[in-house]
Amino acid sequence: MEFSSKVPSQWTFIGDDQTYLIVPNLRNVLxxxxxxxxxxxxxxxDTSNLFSWLFPLSNFKxxxxxxxxxxxxxAIDRLSACKGFFFARASDYALYDCSEEYDVQIVDPFDEDALRLFNDLPPKQIIAPDSKLFRSRPTIGEKCSDHAVSFGQLSEKDMRVLEYGMSLKVFGRGGLCCLVATVPLICLIARSPDFRI
Incomplete structure (x- = not known):
């Protein structure tokens, strides 16, 4: 208790053991x-497919x-009243449905370049997707947001590389400069042909 905050938390982050959170960027978003x-x-x-036409009253978000x-x-207080559904479903769908049912605002934040801030893929899969042998044309990677809040599905090695990129110090004519929350640098490292984990 001696290390706990005097002010109760106002926000709660939920992720799994493969989610990497960039706290300074999250604070800026909040x-x-x-x-x-x-x-x-x-x-x-939105995971709409053929079933969404057959079952139009079901939600596929x-x-x-x-x-x-x-x-x-x-939001936690309101969502705690949600007791579940007739059919058992994954927590991803249940969270969306309960939020809509109990009038909780759902926000999928984007930056000024229309890039996602919450990513469920690691940076190297966003930037350089795995090439497929039988594709008619090569796949083109997307971009990482400079203000990304989280990345998902990361291995322990990927997390160490991200942590290393977040703590880089640059030396130059201007002296020592610390790079804080440098997601673009991480994206450049991941884009490099020599980048291997």
């Missing part, structure tokens, strides 16, 4: 939200827990 209002932040995916989810305290 400054734009009121912690007293029920808000859920995370990557929203989910909040990806693999990419991390942030909940305000009032």
């Amino acid at each position: 400054t734009g939200f009121d912690s007293d209002k029920p808000v859920v932040l995370g990557k929203v995916r 989910k909040i990806s827990v693999r990419g991390g989810v942030v909940l305000s305290n009032s």
Whole structure:
């Protein structure tokens, strides 16, 4: 208890053991939200397919827990009243449905370049997707946001590389410069042909 904060937490982050959280970027994102209002932040995916036409009353949207989810305290209070569904479903779908049912605002934040802040894939899969042998044309990687909050599905080695990139110090004419939350640098490292983990 001696190390606990005097002020109770206003936000709760949920992820798994393969989720990497960039805390300074999360703090910057949360400054734009009121912690007293029920808000859920995370990557929203629409998994509509043929079944969505056959069952139009079913919801095929989910909040990806693999990419991390942030909940305000009032959102947790409202979502704790959700008792479940007739059919057992994954927590990703249940979180979305309960949030809609109990009037909790669902936010999938993007940066000024329309790039996702919550990612359920590691940077190297976002930038350089695995090449397929029988593709008619080569796949083109996407971009990482400079202000990314989280990455999912990371191995322990990937996390160490990200942590190393976050703590790099640059020496030059201007003296010592610390790079804090340098996701673009991590993306450049992952894009490098010599990058191997």
